[in-house]
Amino acid sequence: MAKPAILTVDDDPAVSRAVARDLRKQYAEDYRIIRADSGQEALDALKELKLRGEQVAVLLADYRMPNMTGLQFLEAAMDLFPRARRVLLTAYADTDAAIQAINVVDLDHYLLKPWHPPEEKLYPVIDAMIEAWKAAPDRPVADVKVVGHRWSAPSFKVRDFLARNMVSYRWYTTDDAEGRRLLTAAGLTEADVPLVVTQEGKTLVAPGEAELAAQVGLTTTPASDFYDLVVVGGGPAGLGAAVYGASEGLRTVLLEERATGGQAGQSSRIENYLGFPDGVSGAQLTDRARRQAVKFGAELLTACKVTRLAVQGSARVLHFEDGTTIAAHSVILATGVAYRRLHAPGLEQFHGRGVYYGSASTEAPSCSDQDVYIVGGANSAGQAAMFFSRYARRVHLVIRAPSLDASMSRYLIEQIAAVPTIVVHPCTEIVGADGDEHLERLTLRTVDGTERTVDSSWLFIFIGAEPRTDWLEGVVQRDARGFVLTGPDVAAGSDHLALGRDPYHLESSVPGVFAAGDVRADSVKRVASAVGEGAMAVSLVHRYLVEAQ
Numbered sequence: 166m167a168k169p170a171i172l173t174v175d176d177d178p179a180v181s182r183a184v185a186r187d188l189r190k191q192y193a194e195d196y197r198i199i200r201a202d203s204g205q206e207a208l209d210a211l212k213e214l215k216l217r218g219e220q221v222a223v224l225l226a227d228y229r230m231p232n233m234t235g236l237q238f239l240e241a242a243m244d245l246f247p248r249a250r251r252v253l254l255t256a257y258a259d260t261d262a263a264i265q266a267i268n269v270v271d272l273d274h275y276l277l278k279p280w281h282p283p284e285e286k287l288y289p290v291i292d293a294m295i296e297a298w299k300a301a302p303d304r305p306v307a308d309v310k311v312v313g314h315r316w317s318a319p320s321f322k323v324r325d326f327l328a329r330n331m332v333s334y335r336w337y338t339t340d341d342a343e344g345r346r347l348l349t350a351a352g353l354t355e356a357d358v359p360l361v362v363t364q365e366g367k368t369l370v371a372p373g374e375a376e377l378a379a380q381v382g383l384t385t386t387p388a389s390d391f392y393d394l395v396v397v398g399g400g401p402a403g404l405g406a407a408v409y410g411a412s413e414g415l416r417t418v419l420l421e422e423r424a425t426g427g428q429a430g431q432s433s434r435i436e437n438y439l440g441f442p443d444g445v446s447g448a449q450l451t452d453r454a455r456r457q458a459v460k461f462g463a464e465l466l467t468a469c470k471v472t473r474l475a476v477q478g479s480a481r482v483l484h485f486e487d488g489t490t491i492a493a494h495s496v497i498l499a500t501g502v503a504y505r506r507l508h509a510p511g512l513e514q515f516h517g518r519g520v521y522y523g524s525a526s527t528e529a530p531s532c533s534d535q536d537v538y539i540v541g542g543a544n545s546a547g548q549a550a551m552f553f554s555r556y557a558r559r560v561h562l563v564i565r566a567p568s569l570d571a572s573m574s575r576y577l578i579e580q581i582a583a584v585p586t587i588v589v590h591p592c593t594e595i596v597g598a599d600g601d602e603h604l605e606r607l608t609l610r611t612v613d614g615t616e617r618t619v620d621s622s623w624l625f626i627f628i629g630a631e632p633r634t635d636w637l638e639g640v641v642q643r644d645a646r647g648f649v650l651t652g653p654d655v656a657a658g659s660d661h662l663a664l665g666r667d668p669y670h671l672e673s674s675v676p677g678v679f680a681a682g683d684v685r686a687d688s689v690k691r692v693a694s695a696v697g698e699g700a701m702a703v704s705l706v707h708r709y710l711v712e713a714q
């Protein structure tokens with residue numbers, strides 16, 4: 166973190182330089198001395214410091230400056246750094262004005278020019294200012310900063326993207342004083358949010374995910390245009406494939422649309438994955454897998470949505486949303502599944518404003534002492550119920566079935582039963598949502614047709630996941646629900662006939678294109694099987710590459 170700043174501004178360059186020189190002599194070891202020749206220049210410097218999350222300890226301003234007086238400057242500076250101590254430099258004739266200013270701009274001190282010898286007249290004053298500032302400093306903020314509306318879908322999307330990619334950030338609403346200060350420093354208004362300020366102080370207004378990813382240091386573009394293996398999807402299957410592919414010497418790149426970790430990355434605690442007797446959070450598992458893949462030399466790209474697959478001779482070409490392409494000898498499809506939309510009158514309008522698909526862990530602290538509703542009866546919903554029970558007053562688990570027995574693991578059913586604040590609502594559906602700025606009420610209907618409306622601002626949906634494989638239409642064979650067919654399930658007459666062999670076990674209808682994990686038809690929807698299939702697909706890639714030589 167940079168040293169806190171002491172800023173001095175005087176329109177007389179000679180005086181300005183002299184003050185800065187004396188300050189540097191005494192304070193340069195612990196403070197950065199910044200000098201400006203006008204109020205505007207000083208304000209611009211302060212705005213930059215604010216956006217970079219740095220600290221300002223003391224401001225010294227000359228009283229008589231053209232265009233912007235010292236008082237006007239100090240007043241404006243208070244909007245950016247209210248805790249910086251403020252000193253006015255005055256000539257003897259202006260003493261009265263300085264005394265009056267003590268109340269107007271909450272001045273800490275006025276200093277008469279000339280200030281020589283500084284040991285007697287300047288340093289004792291600055292020492293006192295620094296002491297006062299240290300007692301109540303503003304905190305440096307090295308993280309990315311996000312300013313947005315509390316109930317805004319675009320603001321949620323930005324926070325969710327950063328959280329899932331494990332980019333630490335500070336969140337300020339437009340009601341927070343610091344949020345308003347950041348908007349002022351960026352020269353923006355409430356209408357411009359969400360505002361993202363990078364660690365370097367760069368401002369992004371309502372950025373798209375690709376721009377955001379690139380600016381916060383995630384890799385978004387490939388280093389090469391041809392690879393041995395392209396893995397599409399960064400969940401457990403894709404990360405497993407990247408680790409094994411790269412560790413076995415294949416030039417490997419992984420393309421992820423949103424955030425590595427996939428569904429597993431959203432899990433608050435995976436308790437049945439081999440080797441983690443106390444459970445592991447999806448975020449931890451993802452972080453380890455990412456590091457492992459990178460260690461072996463795999464490239465991991467984020468905010469890269471693949472939109473088309475084409476076969477060009479022996480090359481498999483993948484197209485991105487922006488029209489660019491990447492090619493490889495082989496491809497592993499590991500695009501998993503995504504939650505199905507829940508359809509009920511009024512629900513869609515609150516997506517990102519009280520209605521969330523998946524865990525949305527960023528929202529958990531805001532749920533404290535409130536009633537949270539979760540829809541779904543599988544393990545993912547059960548984990549979410551356990552997770553939110555740490556924050557919410559009550560968690561309501563809404564399921565269509567008469568019990569959780571058929572859909573949830575026994576260990577989770579037992580955990581849920583042991584938490585008195587989790588209530589299971591069997592044979593129940595959400596049939597309506599209502600609210601103003603955000604979700605405020607839900608309508609529930611039980612199997613006998615009885616409806617009731619409950620107050621709640623939080624609904625998390627975990628229902629029937631489906632593959633998103635439309636982009637493979639006409640290229641790769643899929644089943645009626647869109648899952649990729651592999652091995653013996655591939656219909657006869659596929660492109661393999663020319664090779665004189667049947668598709669390998671995880672190979673799709675296109676030679677050299679494999680599928681692993683949840684996206685594969687009839688796969689077991691588990692972290693362990695996804696990782697295992699990712700590894701297994703790599704060994705089949707080797708076989709294919711030998712054959713293709």
Ligand SMILES: Cc1cc2nc3c(=O)[nH]c(=O)nc-3n(C[C@H](O)[C@H](O)[C@H](O)COP(=O)(O)OP(=O)(O)OC[C@H]3O[C@@H](n4cnc5c(N)ncnc54)[C@H](O)[C@@H]3O)c2cc1C
Pocket residue numbers: 397398399400401402403420421422423424425426427428429430431432433434435436437438469470471472499500501502503524544545546548633681682683684689690691692693695
């Ligand atoms: C909340 C939750 C908790 C769970 N808990 C457990 C548990 O405790 N134990 C267990 O064994 N299993 C658990 N599961 C299931 C497990 O997470 C999944 O079976 C596993 O993640 C599947 O891995 P995958 O790599 O096949 O797919 P996914 O995890 O779905 O990952 C697919 C990835 O591909 C990306 N993608 C999709 N389309 C594209 C595209 N066109 N271009 C680029 N990228 C794309 C997606 O963004 C996603 O990141 C849980 C699931 C959830 C949601």
